[in-house]
Amino acid sequence: MMSPIKLSLLSAAAFIIPILFVVLIGGYRRLLIRMAFSVSALASLISVGAGILAVSSSAAEQLILPLGLPSLPFHLRLDQLSGFFLFVVGLLSFFVSIYSVGYVTGLAAGKPVKRLIVFYNIFIAAMFMVCLADDALIFMVAWEVMAAASYFLVMFEDGRSENRRAAYLYMVMAHIGAILILLSFGVMAGIAGGFENFTGYTFDAMREAEFPLKWATAAFLLSFFGFAAKAGVIPFHVWLPEAHPVAPSNVSALMSGVMLKTAIYGIVRVTFDIINVFPWWWGMMVLVLGLVSAVMGVLYALMQHDLKKLLAYHSVENIGIILIGIGLSMIFTSFNLPAMAALALIAGLYHTMNHAMFKGLLFMGAGAVLNATHERNMDEMGGLIHHMPWTSVLFLVGCISISALPPFNGFVSEWLTFQAFLLSPSLPNPLMKLLIPLGAALLALTGALAAACFVKVFGVVFLGNWRGLSRPLLTKVTEVTEAGWSMRIGMMLAAFTCLCLGILPAIIIKWMDVISEELLQTRLITTSGVYDWMWLTPVDPERASYSGPLVLIGIAAVCAITYLLLHVKPGKISRVPVWDCGFKKLTSKMQYNAVSFSMPFRRIFGFLFDIKEQISLLPQRRHPAFPVKSSYYLRVRDRFWGWIYKPVIDAVVLLSRKAGMIQHGRIHVYLIYSFVTIIVLLALL
Incomplete structure (x- = not known):
C-alpha cells in the first residue's frame, strides 16, 4: 500500500491526464468533457483518501524532489494539518468535478471548453501542492501557479469587459499578497539560516529557529496580510465580489469553497507551526479583523440582488468567522490556556470544512439556476421551485447550513465558536474579559443577518411568481428546466455531507483533534469525549452539550406528527383563493x-x-x-x-499621465535622456 504522501503526489500528477485528453480527443467535445472531469473526480478522490490517512497517522511524512533550482530541491511534507486541508480541497473538488460534467456540457458551443479543462485541472493540482509544500520555494511556485490558473478561469469569457476588469483586479491583489508572503519567508529564512545563504528556506529550518520578537512580528504581519489578501479579509476583499460572479459556477464553487482556505492554511501553518510564539495582541488583531469581516460581509451580501455576488460576499463573512476561531486560539495560547486554545482552533478548522461544503453547494445551485434562466439578477426570477424541485431542495439545504441552523453543519462550528467566547472570563486580562463578549454579540448579529439574507434569497428566487417578463430572451417560465443528473449528484453529495457534518460532529472532531495536539500539544478530546459519538461536549457535560442525532430525531418527529395531524382526516386542509387586498389578481409586480x-x-x-x-x-x-x-x-x-482603492488608482493614473509627457516621439530627445542617464551614473560611481 502506498504511503499517504506518495498517494497525494499520485493524485496531483493525475491531473495531467485531462490536459492530455485536450490534446488527444479535443475534437470530440462531449467525450472530452466526460472523460476529463471523470479523471479529475477520481484524482480528487485519491487525495481525499491520502488526507484521511495523513490525519489518522501519528507521524508526518517528508519527501525531497530533485526539482527546483540547483542545490535548492523541493521539500514536501504531509502531516495532520496539511492532510486535513488536502482532505477538504479534495472532497469539494470531487463533488464539483462530478457536477462539472453536466455543467460544462450545458455551456454554449462557442465557449472555450478546452481552456477551461486545462486551467481547471492545473488549479486543483496547484492547491494540492500548496498543502504539501515544506519549503518557501515550492510553496511560492505552487501559490503563483494557483493564482495564474484561477486568473485564466476568471477570464473564461474574455470578450466581456466585466471579466477582464475582475481578472485584472484579482491578479493585482494576488500579487500584492504574494509579495508580502515572499517577504515574510525571506525574514524567517534569514533568521533561520543567515542572510548570506539560502539554507534557511525550508520550513524545518524555520521551525528550529528562535525568532526575536521584532522579527517574529514583522514575519507574522507580512504573512498574515499577504494571506488575508487571498482570503478576502476586509479591507482586502474588493476583488472577491468582482471575480467570483464572473467565473464559471463550478470554478466559483472551488474558488470560494477551497481556494480561500489555502490562505487559512497558510495563516495557521506560519503562526502555529513555524513561528509558534506570539504575544496576545496578534490574536486580538486577527479577532478584530475577523469580526469586522463577518459583520460587514453579511451586510454587503444583504444589499445585493446579484445571486453570485451575494454568495461571494458571504465568503467574506465566513472567512471572518474562521478568523474569529483562530484569533481566539492565539489569545488563549498566549495566556497559556491550551485546552481553550484547542477548542477555538478546532472551531475555526471545523468551520473551514463546513464552509467549503455549503458554499460549494450554494454556488453549484446558483450555476444550475443560471444555466436554466440565463440570469443572475434575483429580481428577474421567482417561482423556480415548481420547475427546478431538485435544485430548490438542495439549495435550501445550503441556505439552512450557512444560516447556522440545526441539524446541519454550519450550526455546529458556530456553536463551538460561541463556546470558546464563553470561556473568555478565564483570561487574566480584565480588558479582554470585557471586550471579547462583545465579539460574541457581533457573531450572534452575524448569524441573525445571515439567516435573514437567505430567507430573502430562497424566497425571491424559488418562491412566489415568475418575474422574468422583462427578459427578451426568456419570456416564459416554462422554458426553465431542471439541472441534469450529474449536476444533481454533485449537489446531493455536498448536501449529504452538510447533513453528516451536522449530525455526527463528535466523530469528525475526534478524527481531526490530532491537529490541535500537533500544533498546541493538547487534545480537545480529553474534555469532549465523555458520551462518545452521540454527544458533543467541548468543555464538560455540565456546562454545554449538543447531540446532532437527537436534534435530527426531534425535528423529524415534530414534522411527522404535524403531517399526521393535518392529513389523518380528510378535509382538514382546504385550498382557497389568496386574499389579494381588494385587487382582482395578484401579479409578480x-x-x-x-x-x-x-x-x-x-x-x-x-x-x-x-x-x-x-x-x-x-x-x-x-x-x-x-x-x-x-x-x-x-x-x-x-x-x-472609495476610501482606499480609488485614491490609489487615481494617483497611479495621474502619475502615468505625467510620465507620458516625457514621451515625445523624437529621437534626439531620447538620446538626451540616455546621455543624462550615463552622466548621472558616472557621477554616482
Whole structure:
C-alpha cells in the first residue's frame, strides 16, 4: 500500500491526464468533457483518501524532489494539518468535478471548453501542492501557479469587459499578497539560516529557529496580510465580489469553497507551526479583523440582488468567522490556556470544512439556476421551485447550513465558536474579559443577518411568481428546466455531507483533534469525549452539550406528527383563493423582490455604505397622485473602494499621465535622456 504522501503526489500528477485528453480527443467535445472531469473526480478522490490517512497517522511524512533550482530541491511534507486541508480541497473538488460534467456540457458551443479543462485541472493540482509544500520555494511556485490558473478561469469569457476588469483586479491583489508572503519567508529564512545563504528556506529550518520578537512580528504581519489578501479579509476583499460572479459556477464553487482556505492554511501553518510564539495582541488583531469581516460581509451580501455576488460576499463573512476561531486560539495560547486554545482552533478548522461544503453547494445551485434562466439578477426570477424541485431542495439545504441552523453543519462550528467566547472570563486580562463578549454579540448579529439574507434569497428566487417578463430572451417560465443528473449528484453529495457534518460532529472532531495536539500539544478530546459519538461536549457535560442525532430525531418527529395531524382526516386542509387586498389578481409586480426585502437593513446600516437612491415619476395631467410611469434607481457601493482603492488608482493614473509627457516621439530627445542617464551614473560611481 502506498504511503499517504506518495498517494497525494499520485493524485496531483493525475491531473495531467485531462490536459492530455485536450490534446488527444479535443475534437470530440462531449467525450472530452466526460472523460476529463471523470479523471479529475477520481484524482480528487485519491487525495481525499491520502488526507484521511495523513490525519489518522501519528507521524508526518517528508519527501525531497530533485526539482527546483540547483542545490535548492523541493521539500514536501504531509502531516495532520496539511492532510486535513488536502482532505477538504479534495472532497469539494470531487463533488464539483462530478457536477462539472453536466455543467460544462450545458455551456454554449462557442465557449472555450478546452481552456477551461486545462486551467481547471492545473488549479486543483496547484492547491494540492500548496498543502504539501515544506519549503518557501515550492510553496511560492505552487501559490503563483494557483493564482495564474484561477486568473485564466476568471477570464473564461474574455470578450466581456466585466471579466477582464475582475481578472485584472484579482491578479493585482494576488500579487500584492504574494509579495508580502515572499517577504515574510525571506525574514524567517534569514533568521533561520543567515542572510548570506539560502539554507534557511525550508520550513524545518524555520521551525528550529528562535525568532526575536521584532522579527517574529514583522514575519507574522507580512504573512498574515499577504494571506488575508487571498482570503478576502476586509479591507482586502474588493476583488472577491468582482471575480467570483464572473467565473464559471463550478470554478466559483472551488474558488470560494477551497481556494480561500489555502490562505487559512497558510495563516495557521506560519503562526502555529513555524513561528509558534506570539504575544496576545496578534490574536486580538486577527479577532478584530475577523469580526469586522463577518459583520460587514453579511451586510454587503444583504444589499445585493446579484445571486453570485451575494454568495461571494458571504465568503467574506465566513472567512471572518474562521478568523474569529483562530484569533481566539492565539489569545488563549498566549495566556497559556491550551485546552481553550484547542477548542477555538478546532472551531475555526471545523468551520473551514463546513464552509467549503455549503458554499460549494450554494454556488453549484446558483450555476444550475443560471444555466436554466440565463440570469443572475434575483429580481428577474421567482417561482423556480415548481420547475427546478431538485435544485430548490438542495439549495435550501445550503441556505439552512450557512444560516447556522440545526441539524446541519454550519450550526455546529458556530456553536463551538460561541463556546470558546464563553470561556473568555478565564483570561487574566480584565480588558479582554470585557471586550471579547462583545465579539460574541457581533457573531450572534452575524448569524441573525445571515439567516435573514437567505430567507430573502430562497424566497425571491424559488418562491412566489415568475418575474422574468422583462427578459427578451426568456419570456416564459416554462422554458426553465431542471439541472441534469450529474449536476444533481454533485449537489446531493455536498448536501449529504452538510447533513453528516451536522449530525455526527463528535466523530469528525475526534478524527481531526490530532491537529490541535500537533500544533498546541493538547487534545480537545480529553474534555469532549465523555458520551462518545452521540454527544458533543467541548468543555464538560455540565456546562454545554449538543447531540446532532437527537436534534435530527426531534425535528423529524415534530414534522411527522404535524403531517399526521393535518392529513389523518380528510378535509382538514382546504385550498382557497389568496386574499389579494381588494385587487382582482395578484401579479409578480406586487410581490417582494431582493431590493425591497433589504430596504429595512439599508435604513439601519446605510451609513456603512455609499448609497444612491432615486425615484422618478411621470405624473398625469389630471392628477399628480397617479403617475403614468415610475422608475427606481438604487446603487450601493463599498466605502472601502472609495476610501482606499480609488485614491490609489487615481494617483497611479495621474502619475502615468505625467510620465507620458516625457514621451515625445523624437529621437534626439531620447538620446538626451540616455546621455543624462550615463552622466548621472558616472557621477554616482
